[in-house]
Ligand SMILES: O=c1ccn([C@@H]2O[C@H](COP(=O)(O)OP(=O)(O)O[C@H]3OC[C@H](O)[C@H](O)[C@H]3O)[C@@H](O)[C@H]2O)c(=O)[nH]1
């Protein structure tokens with residue numbers, strides 16, 4: 001038995017350790033249905049598009065809302081690294097959060113039911129996924145051994161059963177699946193009705209197409225690598241925001257010894273975005289992914305890169321060196337990755353250990369103030 005008290009995790013949803021990040025260019029009415037599960041969490045809403053439009057947040061939610069003007073004010077010139085007119089703007093919410101865990105969800109996602117008809121508490125399942133180890137070094141054929149009612153199977157080395165810390169929990173979707181535009185065009189009526197009761201670790205060295213629709217991660221482990229790229233207006237590509245983040249973050253997790261899980265929880269994805277519009281937005285990505293994926297598959301990070309930020313800086317350098325030949329866009333993206341890291345560092349300064357360093361850390365109105 002793994003000895004993890006999963007019931008305790010289910011009962012204690014860690015509400016003070018999680019921020020819910022929602023990118024929106026539409027409406028937040030979908031939050032009405034999520035009240036039983038999300039109302040006791042703090043929301044970080046990233047409003048995309050025209051900042052003069054007032055977005056209504058349903059009563060009873062505790063939130064902070066940032067529109068484009070706010071992003072520009074907070075980041076100054078560094079705001080250039082945050083996408084405009086693309087769901088990738090959500091990563092600004094990852095940066096301003098101070099919590100250990102992030103859960104990000106799209107505004108056209110609703111509560112799904114499991115086969116027994118019970119409503120799925122996505123947060124509780126994501127927390128369970130993140131609070132229990134991953135097994136990237138050897139595949140357990142009964143899937144996640146840390147779930148109730150299952151375990152490591154015969155032939156699983158005991159030396160590997162401790163597992164590794166889980167950095168990312170990738171949930172799935174009933175109804176409208178996250179298909180690319182060509183697939184949506186040829187299968188416009190396809191709906192995902194298949195509920196697979198499984199959580200599995202994505203093996204080390206294997207990439208996966210991370211979807212930002214129902215996603216949770218440990219900010220402290222992998223935050224700096226969860227940059228959703230430079231997409232949308234003014235860029236040659238859109239709708240590859242989460243893919244870029246997913247490939248980079250998986251390489252960083254493999255390098256640093258963290259795990260990534262996919263599977264439960266499911267949510268109900270309601271809105272099929274327009275496949276013709278999507279095709280226009282993502283068509284370069286359909287070509288470039290044939291280069292981007294091998295780039296990440298062959299990427300090797302140095303042992304000096306011992307934090308997510310250092311790994312990400314290295315990936316930025318290698319993006320510029322290896323992908324600019326595919327398209328000059330990647331030079332801009334590589335620069336934006338550095339800008340992202342600088343902005344992250346500015347908003348999340350490394351905590352100084354006052355015990356061994358009582359030098360003042362910054363001046364404020366002429367007075368010296370200590371790190372909080
Ligand atoms: O310009 C924009 C467009 C959208 N958003 C917000 O992003 C979320 C996803 O948008 P949407 O539901 O229209 O796209 P999908 O095709 O269903 O989403 C997938 O593809 C795009 C993203 O990668 C997404 O994560 C995938 O699931 C939604 O909250 C929109 O309001 C935006 O902020 N700006």
Ligand SMILES: [Mn+2]
Nearest residue numbers: 106108271273
């Ligand atoms: Mn959607």
